[in-house]
Amino acid sequence: MKLFVTPNSPYARKVRVVLIEKRIECELVEVDLSSPDSPLTLHNPLGKVPTLLLDDGSALYDSPVITEYLDKKTPVMHLIPAARRIEVRRWEALADGLCDAAVALVMEGRREEGKRDEQLVLRQRAKVGRGLRVLSEDLGGNGWCVGNSFSLADIAVCCALAYLGARMPDVDWREMYPNLAGLHARMLERPSFLSTTPPGYS
Numbered sequence: 001m002k003l004f005v006t007p008n009s010p011y012a013r014k015v016r017v018v019l020i021e022k023r024i025e026c027e028l029v030e031v032d033l034s035s036p037d038s039p040l041t042l043h044n045p046l047g048k049v050p051t052l053l054l055d056d057g058s059a060l061y062d063s064p065v066i067t068e069y070l071d072k073k074t075p076v077m078h079l080i081p082a083a084r085r086i087e088v089r090r091w092e093a094l095a096d097g098l099c100d101a102a103v104a105l106v107m108e109g110r111r112e113e114g115k116r117d118e119q120l121v122l123r124q125r126a127k128v129g130r131g132l133r134v135l136s137e138d139l140g141g142n143g144w145c146v147g148n149s150f151s152l153a154d155i156a157v158c159c160a161l162a163y164l165g166a167r168m169p170d171v172d173w174r175e176m177y178p179n180l181a182g183l184h185a186r187m188l189e190r191p192s193f194l195s196t197t198p199p200g201y202s
């Protein structure tokens, strides 16, 4: 198997953490998303990372599909418990949605000043604000997101938090939501999360 990634993609990091937790061997292939000759589009018409290329030549995307496939592949470290699958998926959707909003803001931020869509910026920032609040409320005093045991939900949420910390440093979620800071600190104790930390992230 080969996983197409970029070093900073939070969605690709989620899959890389899952691979390590489940002890699944997989070659990582770094791609340049802006290159017209990227091998990625041969396997994923959307040209997005992560994309998982299977040994039979077929490809899987997007990240929730890949995490489901990997979790079913081996019973080692079950990350999506059947009884709580919908809950785990809802956390993952919220975490991925936060990343979508942050990615949109990064893109808009690259436009020349004066040409930015201020309404879009406000809408995306509001998603981030509401999303963080709901993550914190739902986590409450629990150690982990779902059923107080480690799952894909924790991986997805912490990849999103780390990405927000790097891309939107003015949104100080550690200060605003100490329980999310605690969750992220607990995740950093796991070699899977620590070893996938992109350069420059805290």
Ligand SMILES: N[C@@H](CCC(=O)N[C@@H](CS)C(=O)NCC(=O)O)C(=O)O
Pocket: 006, 008, 009, 010, 011, 033, 046, 047, 048, 049, 050, 062, 063, 064, 096, 103
């Ligand atoms: N919903 C997708 C989102 C993937 C995504 O947007 N990845 C970004 C990198 S962080 C990407 O490949 N962007 C390139 C593009 O949109 O052309 C997933 O969960 O895998």
